[in-house]
Amino acid sequence: MQDVRMDAESLRALMERIFAAEGFAKEDAAQIADVLMQADLFGIESHGAQRMMYYHQNIKSGSVSVGARPEIVRETPVSALIDGHFAMGQITSAFAMNTAMEKAKRTGVGLCAVRNSSHFGIAGYYTLMAARQGLAAFSMTNTGPIMTPTFGREMMLGTNPLAFCMPADPTPFWFDASTTVVTLGKVEVYDKRAKPMPQGWTIGGDGSTQTDAAAANRAILAGEPGGILPLGGAGEITGGHKGYGLAVMVEALTGVLAQGLLSPQMLGPHGDHTSHFFMAFDPGMFGDAAAIRAHMSEYLDMLRRSEPLPGFERVYTAGDKAFAAQEDRLKNGVPVEAKTLRELQSIAADLGVDMPKTMQ
């Protein structure tokens, strides 16, 4: 079995069938699959079909509750506190962002804090929902502990990503980044390929830089001292305290505001029962929406047209590579690694779901 390119609609249909077989209602299965497909289309394989086994295991273990529905437990015209009741994060988060968007359309802005959720896929999926309707948006989540604070040796913070989207043409400004130097997924990739990691990604319990991906991955999974560094690196010289501060900001807006679990209270790097924060607002509150959108598009073009450094072809803006990948994948299929293919087959067999001919 080898890496393949699978046509996007077949892969989507397979994921939908799998989630239906897990027990989800048709539209919920479609919602979950849509989040995973967006990651695969955008070239963020770590959060696409590759995550199916992880979700399958969470459903089996009962960490995720198949029948649960998110519930608004507190509400104002501009805000909602939502309890996910441990439903799949994608269902709860799409519900929460839709709630924020409805409020933004009525009042100009909507803020939703969510607790008792679970892994919600790529943070940027939800901001894109808003941008498609002309709204600017934020999306954040806390996660299980993998990041050490500046000067610290215990993993006290999650990947804690922050996503922001601003409408623009031909594609929105689409920013989605962890507040760590890299995600655990990157460490895992280097581990699988038995490659040494670049300097400055992870530290051991003594504070020294680790380049041994297998050792780093093992120590993180075991919850041993050391971990992934905040964006900006070790110490304060290159701004590591800024990445650390951004991660605490995300924790304040998720676990704290939603009164849910905090990163260090979760079990393991994939610790679940996460909290999220979503916000949508209408740029049209501040002026002519079309003019603001054009202003954003022009600025992005100024950046793209600015001179690249010698040896580089061009300057990108956040989202450029994702939308280019999407164009390619819709035309030429979605790359699926052999290992992921085997996992999909195993899940399908487990649930009695037929695999498409091309994947057998």
Added chain:
Amino acid sequence: MQDVRMDAESLRALMERIFAAEGFAKEDAAQIADVLMQADLFGIESHGAQRMMYYHQNIKSGSVSVGARPEIVRETPVSALIDGHFAMGQITSAFAMNTAMEKAKRTGVGLCAVRNSSHFGIAGYYTLMAARQGLAAFSMTNTGPIMTPTFGREMMLGTNPLAFCMPADPTPFWFDASTTVVTLGKVEVYDKRAKPMPQGWTIGGDGSTQTDAAAANRAILAGEPGGILPLGGAGEITGGHKGYGLAVMVEALTGVLAQGLLSPQMLGPHGDHTSHFFMAFDPGMFGDAAAIRAHMSEYLDMLRRSEPLPGFERVYTAGDKAFAAQEDRLKNGVPVEAKTLRELQSIAADLGVDMPKTMQ
């Protein structure tokens, strides 16, 4: 003349007298001085009395308009667009944050976009205004161009700081950071002291790391290719594209949303006519405000009590060092460098303001 410690109230009174002599109304002079004092009390000398000469020159040149008042030009119950009419950034920004706070108290949240402002001091001053009244808050600004985008050689972005404050006890979580690795002020300090800079702060037009602070500072002031790197450093390996993306996010929420000048449209690194973004919201929308505040305080304590790396005394959270510095300076005086003292004397002489006995 040598570096001194000046008692805080004398320094504040001197700055107020100077701004009154510049032509500002008494309460405006007090407001501007309060922003500068907060920076000096927090140990952020680059944005305290050290900036008096810069403001004096901007007022003299007419880049800042002494008689101007900020004006709300568009408004909803949750938002305002404010035109600063080139008034001092501190006056406009305090007005804007107060507007956001009033809206937050009435509706739960307030967002203000500001254009045609000027240098507003430390971004975190304004979030602190909100935190004192139990509100969480954001503050951002664009600035003149000093940052190169990932893979780029032209300075297309400002320092573009992002500040966030969340109420907590005994002191709030107070985060205020540029989206560059370092601010231009740090480069200037290394230039003045003729010290080589650490690797990874600035690049030349060929993309190579610069450690020569004098050369870097000169090139930035001249607008030559190269500049300060985004948080995360050069390229993508250590997440430089994340710092770059955060800077564009700040630009989208300031210059774009307020329909003002964008960083690359400003003249020089201290380019004025900046745009800002302020947001305040009431955590009490999401639950019991006191419980959320206690939850935040507990998390900050968990971080502070977590194990430090060998060789480090403790783990800090954003604001810890600032509030400790404030305690020290209120008791022992504010450090004022000899050069700043000479500048204050020169401004005072220029305006016919008496210097305090201790500063003559």
